[in-house]
Amino acid sequence: MSERVLMKGNEAFGEAAIRGGCRYYVGYPITPQNELTEFMSREMTKRGGKFVQAESELASINMAYGIAAAGGNVFVSSASPGIALMQEGLSFICSAELPLVALNVSRGGPGIGGIQPGQADYNQVTRGGGNGDYHIPVFAPASIQESIDILYDAFSLADEWRNPIMILADGMIGQMMEPVTLPEPKAPISEDEIAVRKPWALSGTKKGHRSVVKSLRMQPNDLEKHVEKLFEKYRQAEKELVKYDSDRIEDAEVVFVSFGTTARIVSEVIDMLAEDGIKAGLIRPISLWPFPEEAFSKVNPKTKVVISAELNMGQMMTDVKAAVCGRFPVRLINRTGGIIPTSLEIYERAKKILGEYK
Amino acid sequence: MRTIFEPTKGMLPVDTSYCPGCTHGIAHRLIMECVEEKGRLGDTLGVSPIGCSVVAHEFMNIDMCESAHGRAPAVAAGLRRVHPNHLIFTYQGDGDLASIGAAEIIHAANRGEKFTTFFINNAIYGMTGGQMAPTTLIGQKSTTSVEGRKKEVNGMPLRVSELLATIDGAVFVERVALNSPANIRKAKKAVMKALEVQEKGLGFSFVEFLSACPTNWGYQPVDALKWLTENMIPYYPLGNLRCPEEVK
């Protein structure tokens, strides 16, 4: 039976991961995701899993690489500068095609930045901050319930695609509390099942064949072939993993594009504009990579302007402009540094922009 | 006919990519001989580093994975979480372990991780072409210390075994040399003990192999071993630094 409880985002992430099949968690303290690491330190051993506090994010992502290479369902979490340190490992993990779930409870940057919520990691997580040609599917929940739903499925999704899955939750979602429904715990995979479902995993040659997990390919032809194979997978992911919500975009004069916490504020702004008789709509990308370009084909052709609303200097604008493809002007409403705009602020700035497109 | 010596089944019947006279081949063989003699080729997992031996998995007949520069101990710690009873080891060079991976090795030792690290100290970066390592000797020339390593610029060569022996969780620490048949036989005994330490779940075990890099040192293989004997052993004394009672 599903359970209805009031939970803090960071703790709900952990609960959802455990219920979704996570048996290994590796973490390192960094704000604003510490409650998750603390939660996992208490819960993992109690519930048949293993918890490791690593000496750095470099170590945690590489411990996770080892766990994933051995076939374990592993979860790592961090916040912006910590995710930056993990990029080296994520590149190796993508090349080695290992499944893993990574959560970024993001804050402001650049540098140490601040510890208040931010969305300035959009480029870091959607572009692949590590070296080489690779992609990581990224999902950005706008509520704790949605975070739970995404995390619950993320481990089987990572296994299915043999690729890391990233969840980008801003610090607001990590720190707030909401009533949520918890899903039924999935049965953990046994060692025998790992051997059958993950024959590539390291478990010793006694299983009947030799497994090697690697990313080095010294011959250019081999490397090119390997990268092309990875990209066949990514092209498939671009078709199958697109996820978004849209609201009233078919007859909108103005369409907002916004994700995570910001999208919730924008939802309110749409209602405020409606009261003024202005038809506004919202595209809320849930998958940031692959970016939901298809949503833009449903936008009212008479829309005057598309507004990207973000907690950064407009990092998502590049994707929005590519999706809009010159059909509409694209403008930005943003705050950064950890400031969350009120619905009134966005409403007023939107009205001002709309004034330019009469 | 009685067999006195045959190559171990732990080594795949392929040519290694190592230069003539490089002692990586000896270290590989010793480790795999011990694993075979323990009857554990089927459930041993190895982690290769960045460096010449990144491709150790092409030569060692066991399940293996590569690791990012210096991170092998973190990767092995991950493998250990999933496989509590397998034999697990990392195989790392001096650039990988003592420089870029200094944090990972210290913390793996400090957690008393139950795996073994085999440390190949040849006092130079091999794969990248002979640059100065943390273990390069004072006065030793390299492509990034063309006039020889200077204490006032680069500090003293790092004695990793001594450093790790100060850590409680590193229960077995021994330095051996691959410079003569007698020392190679001693090295094998150390490898055996290190593996026994993890089989008994006693803590982290570590074997440092003084090794030769004839190509980047600029010596013929036989002269390289002579250089190792005359220069490395006096600074890096051989012997056991820590050994638990259970394997003595």
Place this chain on the structure above:
Amino acid sequence: MAKFLVKFNVDKCKGCELCVSVCPKNILAISTTEVNAKGYHPASITDMDSCIGCASCATICPDCVISIYAE
């Protein structure tokens, strides 16, 4: 009559001479005429009868070239 048989997997040899340098009986040599598949002058035994089966050569060989059997 030789007491031991020393076999060389010739094509694995890289001609490093480490085996030659440690043989207590000085009965190993690098060929000056033969070239193996890899292009090296391989090591071989010159006087099997004098071999004492100490396995020093096989112990120091980095390339698993040498096998030794007692007759």
